[in-house]
Amino acid sequence: MLTHLILQGTLFPLFVEPERWFWLGLSGIVGLVVGDAFLFQAFVLVGPRLSMLMMSLVPVISALIAWVFLGERLSWLEIGAVSLTVGGIAWVVLERDDNPVEADRRQYMLGILAGLAGAVGQALGLVAAKKGLAGDFSVLSGVLLRMAVAAVVMWALAAVQGQIRPTLSALRHNPYALKMIVAGSVVGPFLGVWVSLIAVNLARVGIASTLMALTPILILPVAHWIFKEKISARAIFGTAIALMGVALIFMFS
Numbered sequence: 001m002l003t004h005l006i007l008q009g010t011l012f013p014l015f016v017e018p019e020r021w022f023w024l025g026l027s028g029i030v031g032l033v034v035g036d037a038f039l040f041q042a043f044v045l046v047g048p049r050l051s052m053l054m055m056s057l058v059p060v061i062s063a064l065i066a067w068v069f070l071g072e073r074l075s076w077l078e079i080g081a082v083s084l085t086v087g088g089i090a091w092v093v094l095e096r097d098d099n100p101v102e103a104d105r106r107q108y109m110l111g112i113l114a115g116l117a118g119a120v121g122q123a124l125g126l127v128a129a130k131k132g133l134a135g136d137f138s139v140l141s142g143v144l145l146r147m148a149v150a151a152v153v154m155w156a157l158a159a160v161q162g163q164i165r166p167t168l169s170a171l172r173h174n175p176y177a178l179k180m181i182v183a184g185s186v187v188g189p190f191l192g193v194w195v196s197l198i199a200v201n202l203a204r205v206g207i208a209s210t211l212m213a214l215t216p217i218l219i220l221p222v223a224h225w226i227f228k229e230k231i232s233a234r235a236i237f238g239t240a241i242a243l244m245g246v247a248l249i250f251m252f253s
Contacts (some may be wrong), residue, residue: 001144003140003190004140004141004144007140008138008140008141012144012148013138013141013144013145016141016145019132020132020137020142020145021145022132023128023129023131023132024128024129024132024133024142024145024146024149025145025146025149026128026132027124027125027126027128027129027132027146028125028145028146028147028148028149028150028153029149029150029153030121030124030125030128031121031122031124031125031126031128031129031146031150032125032146032147032150032154033150033153033154033157034117034121035117035118035119035120035121035122035124035125036118036121037118038114038115038117038118038121039051039055039114039115039118039122041111041114041118042054042111042112042114042115042118044111045107045108045110045111045114046107046108046111046112046115047111049093049094050111050112050115051111051115051118052093052216053090053093053094053115054112054115054116054118054119055115055118055119055122055213056086056089056090056093056213056216057086057116057119058119058122058123058126058209058212058213059082059085059086059206059209059210059212059213060082060086060206061119061120061123062122062123062126062127062205062206062209063079063082063204063205063206063209065123065124065127065205066127066130066204066205066206067206069127069131070127070130070131070205072204072205072206074204074206074207075252077248077252078206078207078249078252080248081245081246081248081249081251081252082206082207082210082245082249083245084241084242084244084245084248085210085213085214085241085242085245085246085249086210086213086245087241087242087245088217088238088239088240088241088242088243088244088245089213089214089216089217089238089242090238091234091237091238091241092216092217092220092234092235092238092239092242093216095232095234095235095238123209126200126205126208126209127205129142129146129197129200130200130201130205132145132146133197133200133201139194139197139198139201140194142197142201143190143193143194143197146193146197147189147193196208196212199211199212207249210245210246210249211246211249214242214246217238217239217242217243220235220239
């Protein structure tokens with residue numbers, strides 16, 4: 001809100017058309033609340049490896065939804081570049097699972113479905129955000145509207161489940177965790193979402209979501225230099241494939 005006050009002159013964009021409220025609010029609920037809830041459930045049921053593999057499908061699902069509802073079409077060369085990028089990401093994600101989850105068949109299927117639901121939620125959230133940002137409208141205002149609706153819904157759900165007091169108590173007794181959450185919120189949900197919606201607003205959803213799906217690739221240098229993890233030849237090969245796809249996207253788009 002402080003950034004919005006500095007750049008837009010108001011703390012909150014109150015005077016916004018109902019249609020924008022609807023699409024940006026829907027984007028926040030479907031993408032940030034529902035999508036993330038299913039993703040976290042998938043983490044519990046089948047572990048991070050398969051969950052992130054399901055999330056690597058977001059660019060494909062986004063492109064299909066944007067084609068149906070927004071009329072955005074990708075050329076065959078762009079489809080090939082997106083496929084190459086997603087393939088490289090999947091190759092890296094599937095390398096190993098440091099925390100494997102033993103699951104029976106029912107739990108496994110529920111986890112896969114939760115992962116797919118999370119991917120669909122994030123894809124729908126991106127498309128809805130693009131609808132809400134259509135025309136001459138500030139992306140920062142769109143981010144604030146989207147976050148506000150999502151926050152209200154999440155706190156309402158937390159209140160219904162009786163989780164507000166235990167959560168606040170845990171944060172009060174762990175100042176370090178609170179600092180990390182605040183820092184992560186600035187870098188991820190604020191700056192990250194802001195620039196991602198700029199990308200969605202300016203580029204086709206399928207292309208923008210492909211570039212946003214590069215997180216497993218971009219985290220490799222961090223894992224190596226900060227957490228001293230060894231980067232395998234497979235990870236390097238998958239990264240090279242993904243970056244080739246990205247280069248082709250910029251060449252053909």
